[in-house]
Amino acid sequence: MDQGAVGITAFVLEEKDKDDALSVNWLEFLKCDDRVSEIAEIQQILAVKMNRVSKNSRIAVLNVAQSFAAIDRVLKGKLNITVLHSPTRVEGRWDDPSHSSIYGLPRKEDRLTAATALRDVITEVHPASPVST
Amino acid sequence: MTREEPLPNGAINAGNFLSWDQYINSGAEENLMIGDTVRPVEIPRATAVTSTSQCMMISGNTTSVVLLDIIVKLKEPVVWNSITDNNYNENLGDPTLAVFDELQKIRADETRFRALFREFQSLAVVRERESIAIRLEVLLGDFQDDYGRCLDAESMRTFVALYSLHPELRRPIITAAENGNLFAEWKTDEGKRFLGLEMLPTHQVQFVAIRPDAKYPQLSNYTSGLTSVEQLHIDLASYDILAWACAT
Numbered sequence: 001m002d003q004g005a006v007g008i009t010a011f012v013l014e015e016k017d018k019d020d021a022l023s024v025n026w027l028e029f030l031k032c033d034d035r036v037s038e039i040a041e042i043q044q045i046l047a048v049k050m051n052r053v054s055k056n057s058r059i060a061v062l063n064v065a066q067s068f069a070a071i072d073r074v075l076k077g078k079l080n081i082t083v084l085h086s087p088t089r090v091e092g093r094w095d096d097p098s099h100s101s102i103y104g105l106p107r108k109e110d111r112l113t114a115a116t117a118l119r120d121v122i123t124e125v126h127p128a129s130p131v132s133t
Numbered sequence: 134m135t136r137e138e139p140l141p142n143g144a145i146n147a148g149n150f151l152s153w154d155q156y157i158n159s160g161a162e163e164n165l166m167i168g169d170t171v172r173p174v175e176i177p178r179a180t181a182v183t184s185t186s187q188c189m190m191i192s193g194n195t196t197s198v199v200l201l202d203i204i205v206k207l208k209e210p211v212v213w214n215s216i217t218d219n220n221y222n223e224n225l226g227d228p229t230l231a232v233f234d235e236l237q238k239i240r241a242d243e244t245r246f247r248a249l250f251r252e253f254q255s256l257a258v259v260r261e262r263e264s265i266a267i268r269l270e271v272l273l274g275d276f277q278d279d280y281g282r283c284l285d286a287e288s289m290r291t292f293v294a295l296y297s298l299h300p301e302l303r304r305p306i307i308t309a310a311e312n313g314n315l316f317a318e319w320k321t322d323e324g325k326r327f328l329g330l331e332m333l334p335t336h337q338v339q340f341v342a343i344r345p346d347a348k349y350p351q352l353s354n355y356t357s358g359l360t361s362v363e364q365l366h367i368d369l370a371s372y373d374i375l376a377w378a379c380a381t
Contacts, residue, residue, distance in 0.1 A: 002268060007308030007316055008329050008341075014311045054279050074355045112329055112341035113357045 001058055006122060010060065011115035013105050021101035026085055027061070029098040035061075039126045041098075046128055048094045057128035062121055067102075070117040079114065080104045245286035246273070253293045260379075261304035265296075268307050276309055285313030287334035292317070294336050295362040301379040305330075319378040325353070328374050336361045342372045 001007070013022060025042050032038045039059060046053050064083055071081055081104040089095040105114055250273075253259070254266050276284050292315050296302065305317035310331070320327040327343040339359050346352040360368045366375050 002272075002306040002308055005306050005318075007306055007318060009308045009310045009316045012310055012331075016311065052279070054275060056275055074353075110357060112331065112339055113355055116327065116329055116341050116343070116355075 001056055001125075006058065006060055006119055006125060008112060008115040008119050011105070011118040012111055013107050019101070019103070020105065020107065021084075021086075021103050022105055024083070024100050024102055025096070025098045026100045027098070029085065029100075035124070040130070043128060043130050045094070045096050045098075049096060053129040055129065059126045059128050060122045061124040061126070062118065063123060066121040066123075067118055070121045071114055074113055074117045075110055078110065079106060239282050242286055243283040246283045246289050249286055249289040249293050253289075253296065256293070256296055256300060258300040259296050260301055264304045265307070268304070272307060272309055272315075276313070280311070280313075283313065284309055284315065285334075288314040288332040291315075291332040291334065291336050291338060291362060295330075295332070295338070295365075298362055299366070299375065299379070301375075303378060303380075305378075319374075321377055325350075326372075326374075326377050328369075328372070328378055330365075333359075336363065338362055338365060340365065340369070342369050342374065344372050 011022065013020060017023075025045070027035075027038045027042075030038050030041050032041060042059055043053075046057075046059075068081055071079055081102065084101050084103060086099055086101045087095075087097045088099045089097075105111070250266070250269060253269070254262065256262060259265065273284055276282075295317075303319060305319045308316045308318075310316065315332040316329065317332070318327070318329045325343075325345050327341070329341045331339040333339060337359060338361070339357075341355065341357040343353050343355055346354050356369070356372065358368065
């Protein structure tokens with residue numbers, strides 16, 4: 001985040017991203033009553049999973065259909081983007097049952113175009129750690 | 134009509150995913166794992182996915198979750214004690230050389246980055262130099278907090294080269310990827326025009342640019358590619374970036 005805007009870096013695959021997949025979480029899987037509870041759940045998972053959640057970190061919410069459409073619009077069907085539920089856990093440490101992955105994002109050509117398309121369909125942004133009161 | 138088939142190992146195409154989505158919506162089984170069986174059902178793609186949202190972790194610097202584990206490992210050696218941690222030494226070999234080489238590299242990277250940062254600050258003609266410098270300082274601090282290392286010096290060199298050539302450029306949104314590369318983004322207020330750059334070593338930039346179509350302004354044209362900072366405005370001549378990215 002810079003000046004309140006989410007940078008396209010958030011959607012760019014890194015060298016360390018195994019299986020060419022971008023990690024996400026599937027909100028509806030959590031079966032919470034509302035978005036506030038869903039975000040709280042994700043914040044809790046992140047706090048356990050990560051050594052430290054930076055105060056500048058954010059959670060962005062995207063709609064899958066809108067994401068597919070946005071990428072199709074700019075890359076004219078060149079990519080085959082899929083989203084897969086891929087629950088992860090480290091025994092005795094943390095469990096991330098709603099973890100999912102976006103597959104098919106490019107690593108070289110078009111990577112910034114795809115990242116820009118995804119960034120442009122962000123519907124909500126929330127703090128990645130609970131806001132202290 | 135449906136048929137059962139094993140879920141391919143990790144790689145599920147759009148059709149399978151949608152079938153799986155439908156399967157989940159049926160309430161029959163929610164915690165589906167790789168290797169389980171699914172019932173593919175022919176359903177329209179849009180119908181299947183509109184109700185599903187995704188939540189993504191975004192850092193001020195990057196999206197990483199996994200890399201933090203690596204950083205923890207990177208930080209461990211700093212507190213490694215050669216007297217009390219002999220078992221660690223026996224099991225993993227002598228960590229000292231690799232560890233201190235790594236530490237030395239981190240320090241050298243920061244020294245190089247700082248030198249280039251000062252070079253940027255000395256570019257008196259850069260229009261929003263102060264604001265950009267403050268942002269870079271904050272970003273560097275956040276990045277070091279998150280990853281225990283410095284932003285990439287060669288990426289910073291390209292950033293400095295860009296502003297040496299085009300000091301009239303406005304202050305962009307500046308972020309960094311996990312590998313330490315700097316990203317800069319400019320867009321017009323109404324969002325019709327956009328330029329995003331990843332600063333790569335040796336004055337190269339990966340770019341994406343958007344502009345309204347000349348004939349149908351309600352449509353957007355996209356272009357992307359790899360070029361040098363020196364060639365950028367020529368390669369993007371029809372996108373007229375200097376005209377709007379430098380405008381007040």
